[in-house]
Amino acid sequence: MTIPLVISLFIYTVSVLLLTYIVVRGPTVSDKVLSADVALYTSSVILAITGIIIGSEAMAICTIILVLWAYALDLYFSKYLERGELGEQ
Amino acid sequence: MNNELLDNVLLTYVFYVLVATIGISLYGVIFKPHLTKKIISITIFSDSINLLAIFIGYKLYSIPPELKGMSNINEVLNRTVDPLPQALVLTAIVIGLAVTLFLIFISLQLFRLHGTLDLRKIKELRE
């Protein structure tokens, strides 16, 4: 069970590194936010695989937190683009 | 190179990379003129320090300090990591968060007062 999970852990790490390059460079600012979003979802999968391998419950909870904050990042950025401020209508 | 020596080299490599990260973030805190970049550097600095503290408690081929899945307590005691640095870091993360929050609000107020966060321009404005 462990060996295929470790292999998939490596593949996921490679894709997070590739996404980090887009986050730094990305042509437009929307691309940066989109790739940061995908990187957060992917790293939640990395946390889940690590939690399964070492049997830790705290890591499984952290996946939920990462997903929620990725969604908050999306909404915050699109509100900032449209209105220029957080609290306005 | 046998397996244990390779693991030790990788562990020590992480240690030196952390030291280098701390140096780079200190450079950012001191020399970058923009306040937001200073705050980002402080965040990276505190996170690297926390990781270094976790790293001190780490032991090669170890398990989390729980009884779950183990037969008796002696097996856990032989293979566990040190739980004390983890508890200290749990405290340090929250205090770092409080400091970051306070710095962000102060810089927001400064932005509303002066219209910029560049320290060189703020210095010109004050004169």
Place this chain on the structure above:
Amino acid sequence: MNSEYVVFILSLLVILTAIINLIGVLGFYRFKNFYLRLHAATVSTIGGAFYPLLVLSIIAFIEKEHYIGVSLLLSAFLILLLSPTGTHALARATYRKRIAIPEPLIGDKIKEEEASS
């Protein structure tokens, strides 16, 4: 049936989803503009993050770690719910601020709505 073989086959499926995720990430480099990259992001999140979390939660249930299994199932459900919504809001804001130009444009519903209202 022995449960170890089931877990092994399920963890092979996780490798498959990891490859799907990598293909989606390569799409970020290959596609030309933002609206086309949304497709790559969908491949990466649904194929590369929703399905492995589902498979991993099944593995956790087989190994009788119920707390991990429930929390992974919950986060898989949240990804299924939240990822398309966030991408929708992001794409709409990007279009209305004209940050990226939609290159192969067939129809434009947003412009029609704004013209009618």
Place this chain on the structure above:
Amino acid sequence: MNKKLIVITSIVVFSFILAVYTNLTESLGPLGLDTRFLGKLYVYFTNHEDLRLSTASLEPVTAIVWDFRGLDTLYETTVFAMAIIAIYSLFRIDSLEEKGSLNSSFTIIPRLVTKILLPINIAIASTIAFHGSISPGGGFQAGSILAVVGVLFVVIFSYYALNAKSINPHRTLLFMSLGLIAIVVVTLIPLAFDVFFDNAYLIQNQPKLDSAFGYPKRVGGLVFGGSIGLFNIFEFIAVSFGFLTAFALLSIPEHVFKEKLRGEESLE
């Protein structure tokens, strides 16, 4: 060649050479080979078979934070509360009540999904808070999850909508203080028992052999964790309302502050 790339590459290569060198000459000592005695002691007493000697929590990190180091997280949460109070005094405004409509710039999809998400989010946060006695940092994690609710509500609707639900920084600061006071009260109840009965210890879950009073370690076969369970629940309340205060202050519209700052300048 790019100058930054050269610097980063040289740092990576140099630290790798340094790592190989220190391991071949063994000049850094035995790194990562042994656990300290104090750490082993903590793990031993956390998992002790005798219930009077073990801590109530099954997790050593939680036991250290709340018991062995003497209410460490209370002081840490107090530092967080001090930061929130400092922000509150920095952003002081007399009348924060501004009525507004529930209009939103978003389409129906994010509004509906966020409305579905809010009860799920509160359920997740309270689950983690009640589970906090056997997972490290339970109360703080739960508070930071519940803070997402505040952010999403402000972003989807507006600050005025938050006011229409009668949530403003004055009230959230009050609830944060109540949470902190509740932690102190939970600590002081055994001391009050000590006045009337024998030998009640101030921090209940530390190793103790003879005491007349203690919080229950197990409720109906489930691990409750003595005072740690109560502490985590009240810390959850304090941290989540602290975050809500910060986000509510952050989302006050900018023109309010601009008018206020300009008014002060004209007075001087």
